[in-house]
Amino acid sequence: MLPILSTEQVRNSDAYTIEHEPVKSIDLMERACRAFFDWFTGLFDDSHSIAIICGPGNNGGDGLGVARMLHEAGYRVEVFVFPAEKTSEDYSVNLERFHKMGTITTIDKELPVFHHDLIIDAIFGSGLSRDAGGQYAEVIDKINTCEGLVVAIDIPSGLRGDEPSSGSIVRADFTISFQYPKLGLLQPENGDYVGEWETVDIGLMQEAIQNINITNYVTEKVDISSLWPIRRKFDHKNRYGHLLLAGGSYGKMGAVVMAAKAALRTGSGLVTAHIPKCGYEIFQGSVPEAMASVDKAEKYLSDIESVSAYDVVGCGPGMDVEQSSVGFLRTLLQNQPENLVLDADALNILSDNRDLLSLLPQNSILTPHPGEFRRLVGDWKNDFHKLDVLKEFSAKYKVVVVLKGANSVITVPSGDQYFNPTGNPGMATGGSGDVLTGIVASLLGQWGDAVYAAVAGVYLHGLAGDLASLELGEDSLNATDIIDYLPDGIQEINQ
Secondary structure, three states: OEEOOOHHHHHHHHHHHHHHOOOOHHHHHHHHHHHHHHHHHHHOOOOOEEEEEEOOOHHHHHHHHHHHHHHHOOOEEEEEEOOOOOOOHHHHHHHHHHHOOOOEEEOOOOOOOOOOOEEEEEOOOOOOOOOOOHHHHHHHHHHOOOOOEEEEEOOOOOOOOOOOOOOOOOOOOEEEEEOOOOHHHHOHHHHHHHOEEEEEOOOOOHHHHOOOOOOEEEOOHHHHHHHOOOOOOOOOHHHHOEEEEEOOOOOOHHHHHHHHHHHHHOOOOEEEEEEOHHHHHHHHHHOOOOEEEEOOOOOOOOOOOOOOOOOEEEEOOOOOOOHHHHHHHHHHHHOOOOOEEEOOHHHHHHHHOHHHHHHOOOOOEEOOOHHHHHHHHOOOOOHHHHHHHHHHHHHHHOOEEEEOOOOOEEEOOOOOEEEOOOOOHHHOOOOHHHHHHHHHHHHHHHHOOHHHHHHHHHHHHHHHHHHHHHHHOOOOOOHHHHHHOHHHHHHHHHO
């Protein structure tokens, strides 16, 4: 897992590396500049005109170091700095180094016109504690009117790493963060400022974070690969879990069909769907590999007997919120299935019948989108507050919560949160959540660990969507395409 560090923790990691490696501060900055340079030159060649705008602190020092490296590599670089009485020591060193080879323009009352193909933002780093003001805000606003692509060093200027931001903020197309991502880069409210983000390794000592209390992580492919089980020659279908999917209603049978197909593609040994009578022919004709358990009611689920024969129960896709469905969910929860995944209408029923929350088995997995979660807990002030609300809910009911969306976040009762890097806007389509339910429930039935199943399931879901979008494009992507690309996703994980 890639740790997400606070601004203070990153600062302490820098200091630890400087003291214990040991390495000079200016040399550590040189590493950071080189890592950014390598990323930048791997994407953009020297045919582009480049403006690098540097503030007076260490972020500006990074910008000046990058400017020197690009100039030496033959790029057309124009550097802009702000008039400042006080600058950081490393900034001053890199300013002097660049002065020996290139021209620097000091920004005065008349703001420059950034007509360049590429703009590198190195005004403020992640330690900003107040809104950008004065000439800094004017320059940031000017950058945001330019046609060139904007690349932010470490964090877009004006954006705060650990708390909500306001005021003038650079709208970056790319953000290249040093060593560890900042929590602010992952929040939906900052999406228009961050663009595409990546981290680059600058060689901070791993020992620096061993005694730090880290609760936020970004999932990496290696984490999922290490979890994935290897199938053995003499394994049989019972080894890979028997999943019961409860869902479907009149007009909504597609949801449970997609969940079942996704579960089978993710490796479930056996899948049974508990469905209303009206859906029997639809389900059996659509998913011949699965079995059907038919409810006594015609259009909606109403009752279920023991679920002890199943390794995992997934409930909610297409279930509707009729009164009989409420009774069904109550009976299901009273049965206390050992492994449980709740989505869609099951969550809506919980919101309207809050007494049912006390019946949730420990380590159940809930997979709401923001609207469903808001109905469960009420509103939040901002995306950072939302993370706190997630932690409180997960701890109170001892459940794993998957809050779906870009950078879906999985919150566990201990308070740890795992942000998912896979997925794309094309997956914002009907049925995508039902597919996720099938994937997560399948893995839970095979592994029996709710945290692993949630983290790996969300990663695989997004990866399959990414692979599908490469072939089909985001605009044309639909939920069944995600199912079709699950085998490719699993193969990539296992590579």
